[in-house]
Amino acid sequence: MTAILVLEDGRTFRGEAYGAIGTTVGEAVFATGMTGYQETLTDPSYHRQVVVMTAPHVGNTGVNGEDDESRRMWVAGFVVRDPARRAANWRATGTLDDELVAQGVVGISGIDTRALTRHLRDRGSMRVGISSELTDPDELLARVTDSASMTGADLAPEVSTSEAYVVPAVGQKRFIIAALDLGIKTATPRYLAELGVETHVLPATATAADLLEHGPDGVFLSNGPGDPAVADYAVEAVRGVLDARRPLFGICFGNQILGRALGLGTYKLRFGHRGLNQPVLDRVSGTVRVTSHNHGFAVDAPLGRAVDTPYGRVEVSHVGLNDDVVEGLRCLDVPAFSVQFHPEAAAGPHDANPLFGRFVDLMAAEHDQPAGEHAVSPPPVVEHTTGEKS
Missing domain, CATH: 3.50.30.20 (Carbamoyl-phosphate synthase small subunit, N-terminal domain)
Structure with a gap:
């Protein structure tokens, strides 16, 4: 046909x-x-x-x-x-x-x-x-x-879970986190579980009080669809988490929401980044990672200097080498950071996988626990990847 x-x-x-x-x-x-x-x-x-x-x-x-x-x-x-x-x-x-x-x-x-x-x-x-x-x-x-444009589209509540659920830690439980489901992928809590993290996944419209209700050790902001400029509910929830100085890690849409919560703007990219081969410079370590992307919007922040926000100084931690788009934020005065790409990427690459360990180390620092090498090995091919990837 x-x-x-x-x-x-x-x-x-x-x-x-x-x-x-x-x-x-x-x-x-x-x-x-x-x-x-x-x-x-x-x-x-x-x-x-x-x-x-x-x-x-x-x-x-x-x-x-x-x-x-x-x-x-x-x-x-x-x-x-x-x-x-x-x-x-x-x-x-x-x-x-x-x-x-x-x-x-x-x-x-x-x-x-x-x-x-x-x-x-x-x-x-x-x-x-x-x-x-x-x-x-x-x-x-x-x-x-x-048909409707993607600009101004509030889509996270349409893909989010309607009820909270828990993904238990594998082995010894070290930390409990609350994850704001803006469109979370199953790989994310699975990777965190391997690091001893129990993840409580909450709907996209959960408030700061909801996220902090059971005293989590940290808060995670997931990926998701739509225009971050209209997701005010998520921005307010994140500001409440920042006020509480709870360790926070965001990816993709979560990076944009953190940027807005800090007072930064967002904008729509010309054709976005979608694929498994995007080179990103980690400006803190000076290393380059090949990363997986899926975003049509980005954070508007200066690359050359830290900026003052209501939550202290913030700097761009990662930048895309193809077009100089902001690919990550690092808060210098509160325990929060984010990246625009996907450390949980399936079918890969896994260059950014150690960022989950960095989140665990951030929570460990808040509890005066020793940090460690928490890089997670890619899941076995038999469990989580299609045959074409091996």
């Missing part, structure tokens, strides 16, 4: 239906990862986005019941050039095409994803529609232009 893809500026691509039959609209973004498509599809940070895969061949390892990063697929649509004709991996429990159909994800295949990606790089991320029902591009374009 044929399908069409129409961008907000009118450019049209024709291909074949892939996944569910229907019509969908969202923000067109491209992801540069060569592996990990199952993790991408189930990452809540992709809510309301149509993901274009730059890797030409997708679906070769099928899908399985172990690698999902959340309870469902969140992408609004999926675009690939050359879908696998069959799954060929010993861990596969089904095909990607069948899973897309089962979860109602509308997609398109057989188009020039390189040309589409270059267009988005030149023109910036924009709204897009995919349809295997409509044949008139103008009709689909009308639906695209009537």
